[in-house]
Amino acid sequence: MSLHKHHPQHEEKITDSAFDGGVGSIPRHRLPRHTQDADAALRFVQDELMLDGNARQNLATFVTTWMEPQAATLIQASLEKNIIDKDEYPRSAEIERRCVNILANLWNASTPAGGEDAIGCSTTGSSEAAMLAGMALKWRWRARREEAGANASKPNLVMGANVQVCWEKFARYWDVEARLVPLDGATHLTADQAAAACDENTIAVVAVLGSTFDGSYEPVAEIAAALDALQASTGLDIPLHVDAASGGFIAPFLDQELLWDFRLDRVKSINASGHKYGLVYPGVGWVVWRSSDDLPRELIFSVDYLGGSMPTFALNFSRPASQVIAQYYTLVRYGFDGYQRIQQRARDIATTIAQGVEKLGPFTLLSRGEELPVLAFKLTTPDGWDVYDLSHELRSFGWIVPAYPMPKGMADVDVLRVVVRNGFTFDLAEMFLADLAKSVARLSGQQQARVAFHH
Numbered sequence: 001m002s003l004h005k006h007h008p009q010h011e012e013k014i015t016d017s018a019f020d021g022g023v024g025s026i027p028r029h030r031l032p033r034h035t036q037d038a039d040a041a042l043r044f045v046q047d048e049l050m051l052d053g054n055a056r057q058n059l060a061t062f063v064t065t066w067m068e069p070q071a072a073t074l075i076q077a078s079l080e081k082n083i084i085d086k087d088e089y090p091r092s093a094e095i096e097r098r099c100v101n102i103l104a105n106l107w108n109a110s111t112p113a114g115g116e117d118a119i120g121c122s123t124t125g126s127s128e129a130a131m132l133a134g135m136a137l138k139w140r141w142r143a144r145r146e147e148a149g150a151n152a153s154k155p156n157l158v159m160g161a162n163v164q165v166c167w168e169k170f171a172r173y174w175d176v177e178a179r180l181v182p183l184d185g186a187t188h189l190t191a192d193q194a195a196a197a198c199d200e201n202t203i204a205v206v207a208v209l210g211s212t213f214d215g216s217y218e219p220v221a222e223i224a225a226a227l228d229a230l231q232a233s234t235g236l237d238i239p240l241h242v243d244a245a246s247g248g249f250i251a252p253f254l255d256q257e258l259l260w261d262f263r264l265d266r267v268k269s270i271n272a273s274g275h276k277y278g279l280v281y282p283g284v285g286w287v288v289w290r291s292s293d294d295l296p297r298e299l300i301f302s303v304d305y306l307g308g309s310m311p312t313f314a315l316n317f318s319r320p321a322s323q324v325i326a327q328y329y330t331l332v333r334y335g336f337d338g339y340q341r342i343q344q345r346a347r348d349i350a351t352t353i354a355q356g357v358e359k360l361g362p363f364t365l366l367s368r369g370e371e372l373p374v375l376a377f378k379l380t381t382p383d384g385w386d387v388y389d390l391s392h393e394l395r396s397f398g399w400i401v402p403a404y405p406m407p408k409g410m411a412d413v414d415v416l417r418v419v420v421r422n423g424f425t426f427d428l429a430e431m432f433l434a435d436l437a438k439s440v441a442r443l444s445g446q447q448q449a450r451v452a453f454h455h
Contacts, residue, residue: 053400059418059432060402062212062246062276066423068333071326075281081321083122084314092321095328096122102331104288106252107244107261107270119295120288122324124316126245126273127166129287131315133241133269134170134203136289139296140239141203150200158197158238159206160189161407162213164245167206176203183409187214187366191222195230204239204268209247209260213406214367214417215350215374217247221259224266239294240266246372248272248286249279253340254347255371268294274327277343277372279334279422284323342422346373349429350420356433360440366406366415373420378413385443387416393439399432 026032026044036044055065078092086093104118123129138155145152156177159167163180171178179202181193194205205227207220220242227238242260244251249272251258261267267290274284289295300313334342350369357363357377366376379387391403406413418432 054398056423056428057398058400059420060400062273062419062421063282064275064279065421067279067281067326067330070333071280071329074329075322075326078322078325079320081325082318083321083324084318089321092325096321096324099324099327099331100286100288103248103272103286104262107248107288109262109288109290118288119290119292120286121313122274122327123285123287123314124319125275125283125285126243126271127164127169127285128315129271129273129285130164130166130243130245131170131173132287132313133271133289134167134176135174135299136269136295137204137239137241138174138176139299140294143296154201155203156199156201157204157206158194158202160193160208160218161409162188162211163206163208163243164212167243177201180408183407187211187216187406187410188218189223191219191226194223195226198227198230198236198238200236202236202238204241206241206243207260209242209244209251210372210374212246213404214376214415215246215369215372215419216367217251217255217258217260217371220267221264224264227266238266239268240264242267242270244270245273245285246276249274249277249339250343250347250372253336253343262290274323277346277421278327279330279339279342280323280326282323284327343373346420346422346424349373349424349426350375350418352426353418353420353429353433356429357436360437362440366413369420374417376415376417378415383444385446387414389443390439391416393443394435397435397439399435 026036058065081089081092083089083092083096099122100120101118104120109118121132123132134157137157141155142152154177155175156179157167157171158179158181161180161182168178168180170176179197181189181197184190184193188208188211194207198205205223207218207223209217209220211218220240224240227240231237242248244260247260248270251260261270269287269289271285271287272278274280274286275282278284278286295313347369350373354365354368354375354377357375358365362380362383363377364380366378367374369375387403391401394401401416401418403414403416405411406415420429
């Protein structure tokens, strides 16, 4: 379904005989009548893509924008493989299984057979992984309610207003009330807020290990303890899911003493994004459950028409094996020490940028890159321009820095956010800070000029 209605008779056309042998023109919004020369078609598309932003200067996205050429070679060599065809591509299926086990062990799951039988799967991204985890939570809650002879028609999911939009999608698509707790004195959900929002219809609490708004970790262990206390006082046994889209590939390497994963009995499932700090090009995500008891069997389908009886649990069916293979490459290539070094460097660069932003003067930092390598900052005192003007000004230097309001409870606060990823360097950080200073000076100068003109 297209959101825009196109009228062929009004379409713009590209008139360049180099593209079509001089026969005519190439329409933008309908299929060309004639076959094009391959090199000409390539150039036509490349010319369109020249107007995209430079991915290395994109400080808005959490998604990986650089991989080693060896990884690109593996991706290119496996683009035609469909990860769902486990019988036809058994080694790709085995690689997916290994990745799940590696992550389960990294997140301290207690798995049988020496950590080789973890319960989990790859997905197209962290959003699909969150959907699958949410489905399992809803099904388990409904089964408990029905077994107790209780009403199972009004499920709810407790989370902070700062959650990624995929959780609101899950709630709407699967008919679950989204209990979005407004921010109150913190930039994320607190333990007391989480426990207070729960009732007998709560399928789970979602704790976010690395908010997309400011990069901060929610206090997972404190939330788990509050839910333990809630169960002791009321009998309500509320599961905890950790959305570790970004933090799942940061905390195990840089914050090893932090309790957030399966070391907490309350945590039943974890999702993460391989194409964020997992260091893989989009798109691949992961979801892991504590045990087989936490993934209802009725959600798993057996597919017989691919050459063998294969279990599958995913929203998407066919998708490339290439990104799963690339994930395995990064895990094998870097190992624990390599991931630790890469993530520490990203954090060091983020904290360096935060120090530079602070020295500029007009900004107040909401986060400093000390958890996720992400910093968010606001204007301390408006000076005739705002963060949206600054975001636009930075575009003139090629930098893509998003400006947006914080979630409900802090919606009157507008911030800029900088995300540091693998491939971003200290040299680029210096360039960014220099261009930020020029942008601030230019905006302040324009404002002063306007004031002087009016006087």
